[in-house]
Amino acid sequence: MQSNLPKKSLFDIPEGVIYLDGNSLGPTPKGVAERAAKTIQEEWGRDLIKAWNTAGWMALPAVVGDKIAALIGAEAGSVATGDTLSIKVYQALAAAFKMRPDRRVVVSDNGNFPTDLYMAQGLMDTIDKGYQLRTPAPQDVMEAITEDTAAVLLTQVDYRTGRLHDMAAITAKAHEVGAVMIWDLAHSAGAMPIDIAASGAEFAVGCTYKYLNGGPGAPAFIYARPDIVEEIEPALAGWLGHDAPFAMEPTYRPAMKAERLRVGTPSILQLTVLDQALSVWEGVDLADIRAASMALSDLFIELVEANCPALTLASPRDANERGSQVSFAFEHGYPAMQALIERGVIGDFREPNIMRFGFTPLYLDSADVRQAEKVLSEIINKGLWQDEKYNQRGRVT
Amino acid sequence: MQSNLPKKSLFDIPEGVIYLDGNSLGPTPKGVAERAAKTIQEEWGRDLIKAWNTAGWMALPAVVGDKIAALIGAEAGSVATGDTLSIKVYQALAAAFKMRPDRRVVVSDNGNFPTDLYMAQGLMDTIDKGYQLRTPAPQDVMEAITEDTAAVLLTQVDYRTGRLHDMAAITAKAHEVGAVMIWDLAHSAGAMPIDIAASGAEFAVGCTYKYLNGGPGAPAFIYARPDIVEEIEPALAGWLGHDAPFAMEPTYRPAMKAERLRVGTPSILQLTVLDQALSVWEGVDLADIRAASMALSDLFIELVEANCPALTLASPRDANERGSQVSFAFEHGYPAMQALIERGVIGDFREPNIMRFGFTPLYLDSADVRQAEKVLSEIINKGLWQDEKYNQRGRVT
Missing domain, CATH: 3.90.1150.10 (Aspartate Aminotransferase, domain 1)
Structure with a gap:
């Protein structure tokens, strides 16, 4: 009990x-206030710019990513952290479109959290090549996934009703018709066992301020299946997703792991607090x-x-x-x-x-x-x- | 002196x-450690979810935006905060493309900070309609701005050399040929007087962890000229840029001011620290x-x-x-x-x-x-x- x-x-x-x-x-x-104070006073305050190295800030997004990976059944190195969930949805869907260039349909459901649908609409309007968003009722999703589907974008647990999608069955159906599967784990990460690797889904995204207790505005995360990560062409091609950010090369060249889904400078204060918050999960x-x-x-x-x-x-x-x-x-x-x-x-x-x-x-x-x-x-x-x-x-x- | x-x-x-x-x-x-402690212990800790209202978190991005607006010569209500500078570059450029649908050239310079160029490349590749990025040497920018230019994307102060672009002259040239002007103020906001409103530029973006002392990973900002804000079609159509985020409408409907350039849940801890840091500027x-x-x-x-x-x-x-x-x-x-x-x-x-x-x-x-x-x-x-x-x-x- x-x-x-x-x-x-x-x-x-x-x-x-x-x-x-x-x-x-x-x-x-407990401990997050102390961790924030340490970050501000000892790291930022005392080491200033050097703290990117001395305090491990550069590595922190990956360190936190691996902690989250362990909670969602993902391989080490497969989860990038940063930005917001909205941004991560956009990244995953844009990558899926590149992976399925001849398809124009996104399947979601009408119970999905609005920002997932909004971000999809924003991306489709930006590309402006006749993409369509199909949003059946949650129980009708399986039938809506057809041969024209580029990507299936679903939140595992409905934010309103708590209804749980069948991750294995839907992912299998997506793959059966050749679609890319994207799971939003906003309401499931930290709430239940997830085996994202076993599901075979190409992408998963989530936030960390709900069941992971990372605090208001804590960074989001994105998982990319390791065997496809090298074919991802990041839409949000930020310098910290570059293979060598500090080489300051004129042309974008993505990092070889999930790090290519990082974008800009990480929000270190939120990340250290999140890192501390994740220590709650030890032994759970x-x-x-x-x-x-x-x-x-x-x-x-x-x-x-x-x-x-x-x-x-x-x-x-x-x-x-x-x-x-x-x-x-x-x-x-x-x-x-x-x-x-x-x-x-x-x-x-x-x-x-x-x-x-x-x-x-x-x-x-x-x-x-x-x-x-x-x-x-x-x-x-x-x-x-x-x-x-x-x-x-x-x-x- | x-x-x-x-x-x-x-x-x-x-x-x-x-x-x-x-x-x-x-x-x-001084004071940022105390502010962070207050945010964590009194606001998040004691008020929990209620703090979005009781502690003013919902309003904070706009409050901070107005403080930044005052430092860059922007109108109140014209600056949205959040995300990273990379993301803000993408938003501005995507909006510019929508505003100039028949043009395919972006003019920047080869001294621009790499992430600006990378984000432009990522956006152009995502849309995949033959966009080109023109990157002359900084001193040759004026000649590179021609009738085919959709947008001019420049960092006012060169991150390597410190070279300062002539904001008024370049903006005037951009407008003369019908291009949208985007200024990256990363190395100028807080370093010198900027009158972005007087420049007439459509967009400006910047970060707050340099001269604005907002701390590692502090949120970025984006300015949109008030008279064009209603024609902006946000590519990153996140729920907090929606006119009524909590109505949970199925379709994106952008907010009527610069708030439409917000995306996801704001990083409150970084924002409160930034808000505190900006108090340094009182009377300066x-x-x-x-x-x-x-x-x-x-x-x-x-x-x-x-x-x-x-x-x-x-x-x-x-x-x-x-x-x-x-x-x-x-x-x-x-x-x-x-x-x-x-x-x-x-x-x-x-x-x-x-x-x-x-x-x-x-x-x-x-x-x-x-x-x-x-x-x-x-x-x-x-x-x-x-x-x-x-x-x-x-x-x-």
Whole structure:
């Protein structure tokens, strides 16, 4: 059970808060403030420009990339870090287009996080050669992948419903028709075991501020399958993806590994904090995390459905078909979530009517889940959300 | 004179160090460690996801953008922050291509920082419609701007030589032939007065870790001229450039101001540190900075040429034609720079033979310059650079 996972003590979570929004922004791992202070005062402050070497800044993106690789079942050296997830989606899709020059269709789904779809649209408009974005409902993706498909771009876990795509089956279908597979692991990296290498997918991308607790605006990552990396022609051909950045050559010549998917100067302060945050995972088996998360979310569903009939489950009922979050639809979900947050139970709201709760066994146990449900049910059953103050739409996340 | 600029006390510079590399990575402004600690412990740590609102994170990119706007002569609301300079170059150039759909030539120069050229190449290869990059010598740029030019992409101050382009004249020439003008201000923002609005340039981009002292990997910025911003079709169509990011609409609809040039989730930790670093500029007149920098660099040239004949000036002699750095060519520049750094005078080396020195009056005065020259001349004149330890090429920046 989750209560045996001894990691809660590794986080600084405010007294009285039950945090069910680690799927949006993970909480603060202990030690990150000290690490940031070290980076600023000892490295930047004392060593100045020399810190690129003395403090290992130049190597840091790859060091962090290897730590992430270990969490998603990727080969060492196959994950580059930096930029944002949006940028990494663009890189992967642009590379896929180059790999399938005669195809013009991208298959995604209509539940994908908007920025993935926006970035695809932006790329297609930039190239302006008749590309199309096909966005069926999530359950219809398999049929939408056809011989005209250049790339399949899917987020493994739906940000709204928590619905989990079948990575193996969809990747196999993509390859069967000759398409390139790109997985967005935003809501799965750190939430469950992923074996991206075994899936055979060409690319995976993700962010590190959710289940990996890297802090607000932590760098993103991109995986490229090692056997295809040398055929990637980077669209975002930045100097730190060059084989010899400091040779200052006039012509771009990509690095020979996933490093070619780096772009500009890395955000060192965010990277050191992320590096520190990833130390939480030492000795953690993601299979244990997954089992505990399924138990916690099953418990939450059971309690809410028993006590709070006004809420309708908007996630798959079978935990095997969900990520690490549970969503309930409720017409007054926005004010209800504000009322909940005011009482120390932090989830979030997603348009149009989704109350979203993340279950992260690193720092949550069944007592937290029971308490959260109790507060939620009281708010709903007593109509406490009707207070006008909860309906002020200033909140943006 | 520079000695009257009372800002040296606002920086934490190690005892015994004369820092002539603020053109690569600015030193640590006082207060940034405290600001980072506040962001981590009070904002992220205590408010968790709520901090996007309670701590003003959502607004921060625009707040910082306006502070940068004030330093480059840009209108409030016209500067977006985030990502890296490489990414911002790509955004500006992609937008320029959309604005000039019938033209296929980009004019830059062969002294431009490589990543600008690489990003242009990557974009041109991605679109794959016969674009060409024209890179004459810096002094031949004016003639290279012709009726076929879609965009002119230049760095105002040459990273190697410090040579300063004539912003007004080149922008006028670009517009005369109907081209879009993009200025890279990497080596000029914070180093001298810039009036980007008066120049009429459509775009400007820059980084904040050099003269703006934002720390390693600090976010980049992009300016778009207000009257053209609504015609920009962002290639990197990320959700935070959307007019209503949290409406989670399926189709991209760009924000109505420079915010459309934002892409993904902002790197909050780097942004708060940058915001703090920018407070150094309160009450500073960039004309004073420029005058002091010219005096310091003139003094350095005079002393080096008098005492150190082995070094050849590689920057324009007239301070009006230079940025805020001075470069000398020396065949053994690499080991000489290492010897200098070991003695506490920090400049940097750029291939093939350039010793580069930045003069930043915020934290340097003429006594520093005299001392730096003394140490340099001793190293060169006594051949102290010949010690084998200085030739180990581990140093990458």
